[in-house]
Amino acid sequence: RREVVRVVTPGTAIEEELLEADAHNFFVVVAACADVYGIASLDLSTGHFRVTSVASPDELRREIGAISPREILVAESEAEHLRSELVRVPKQVPVDVLPDGVFDPDDAAQRLMRFFATEHLGVFGCADQPAACSAAGAALFYVEETQCGSVAHIRPLSTYHVSDTMVIDPDTRRNLEITACMRDGKRAGSLLGAVDRTATAMGSRTLRQWLTMPLVQPDEIRRRHQVVEEAIRYPMLRADMHAALKQVHDLERLNTRISMGSANARDLRAVLVSLQNIPPVLEHLSGFTAE
Numbered sequence: 001r002r003e004v005v006r007v008v009t010p011g012t013a014i015e016e017e018l019l020e021a022d023a024h025n026f027f028v029v030v031a032a033c034a035d036v037y038g039i040a041s042l043d044l045s046t047g048h049f050r051v052t053s054v055a056s057p058d059e060l061r062r063e064i065g066a067i068s069p070r071e072i073l074v075a076e077s078e079a080e081h082l083r084s085e086l087v088r089v090p091k092q093v094p095v096d097v098l099p100d101g102v103f104d105p106d107d108a109a110q111r112l113m114r115f116f117a118t119e120h121l122g123v124f125g126c127a128d129q130p131a132a133c134s135a136a137g138a139a140l141f142y143v144e145e146t147q148c149g150s151v152a153h154i155r156p157l158s159t160y161h162v163s164d165t166m167v168i169d170p171d172t173r174r175n176l177e178i179t180a181c182m183r184d185g186k187r188a189g190s191l192l193g194a195v196d197r198t199a200t201a202m203g204s205r206t207l208r209q210w211l212t213m214p215l216v217q218p219d220e221i222r223r224r225h226q227v228v229e230e231a232i233r234y235p236m237l238r239a240d241m242h243a244a245l246k247q248v249h250d251l252e253r254l255n256t257r258i259s260m261g262s263a264n265a266r267d268l269r270a271v272l273v274s275l276q277n278i279p280p281v282l283e284h285l286s287g288f289t290a291e
Contacts, residue, residue: 164220
């Protein structure tokens with residue numbers, strides 16, 4: 001018997017050969033509500049699920065440029081308007097539509113609460129942001145419609161504010177060559193290519209996010225600098241930690257493939273090797289005191 005088990009789109013791929021190891025594979029849902037745009041970004045391959053709200057088309061384009069999604073989804077009735085706004089986003093990605101009913105704030109809220117088994121969206125920090133809730137609910141609808149199996153690996157929804165990070169417009173982002181070289185669009189020659197010495201794919205993705213969304217809150221910046229300072233102060237401990245981390249495979253994406261029933265024997269072996277090396281990582285980590 002033949003049946004559809006998954007619908008693979010640019011933003012819902014989980015197969016290793018379809019993904020960049022050092023980059024998230026987000027798809028974005030944009031919901032327009034009055035003068036506010038809700039932006040939900042979900043990386044099915046890792047389970048990362050985030051949402052925010054912006055108040056202008058310029059902020060919308062900047063945030064989508066920072067997220068660098070593989071796919072954008074909008075309400076059918078807003079498609080023409082939003083396509084005209086998003087056409088100026090560098091690195092053009094496909095913009096597809098979802099039924100308007102999917103974006104109903106009440107239905108979206110119920111869908112989120114049902115999926116995460118909670119009675120109130122206040123736990124996610126977006127209860128007072130209807131546009132954000134609509135976008136997040138629509139993103140969850142899209143995943144459930146295209147993935148016929150379990151998507152229980154999706155992490156709890158995280159609400160963030162664009163004011164928490166530095167605003168970098170698309171042209172500046174490109175000219176600074178933060179993640180790609182202007183000459184050929186490749187990672188080599190960019191800031192990320194020059195400073196990335198991470199041992200795991202998970203670390204590389206985190207570093208990419210730090211560079212594309214720099215912190216602006218002094219307390220957060222100082223906390224991060226204290227961690228880096230301590231790592232520099234103890235080079236032997238840092239080297240031991242790096243060596244241990246090199247034995248850890250991409251557990252985020254391995255967990256996804258196992259959860260969705262698409263893991264193979266090589267994936268299971270990679271999980272085994274990774275888990276065997278977690279104790280040494282934790283032992284070396286205990287030698288640091290910065291939080």
